[in-house]
Amino acid sequence: MKIISLDQVEKFKVDMAGAEKTWKQIPLSQKDGAPVYSYRVFTVEPGGFTPYHHHPYEHMNYIISGEGALVDKNKKEIAVKQGDFVLVLPDEMHQYKNTSEKEPLVFICGVPKAFE
């Protein structure tokens, strides 16, 4: 059993092409003995975004706080906000943007453990 508050989890700047003003935390992963999945948390500052990309595994997201846009495969921007769940399927193009001028966009991003 592991219990950890998000504010106790180390935060890293995302140093990845196409990402701006984005931070990552990894509260639960295979390092903790998780058998199947990992939970990361991304914090996107106002003006920031994650890469517009795809990969062969899914994302299972929950928006903890803030407001943003999810850019889909047609480059359509779909509003997301606190309380939303999102499933991005394997190989689907996607990007998260913060659309607030003041508040960070904070969301859980679950992936199969092999990918984090």
Added chain:
Amino acid sequence: MKIISLDQVEKFKVDMAGAEKTWKQIPLSQKDGAPVYSYRVFTVEPGGFTPYHHHPYEHMNYIISGEGALVDKNKKEIAVKQGDFVLVLPDEMHQYKNTSEKEPLVFICGVPKAFE
């Protein structure tokens, strides 16, 4: 891609021995094409609790709101609150209780898709 707000997800009373005043939602699962994992959300009303039990798969939890206790294998009660992540390992005894007199305890409970 699926985007759904938690308040749009159907809520079922948990009808399971050992559970009281507990409701379940399933925002993301294999029915949506999730390849690996399912996300459920449990809402435990004041005075309510989930069963004290174990099973051969893990829970990956995030406390969305409220305050509660996680009962461990030694029947020790560990306080949990909004913002906490919890990994309950396969076969570990566990139970969630709401310890607030006023607020619901609401948490994400991820499991491998075969179990939901």
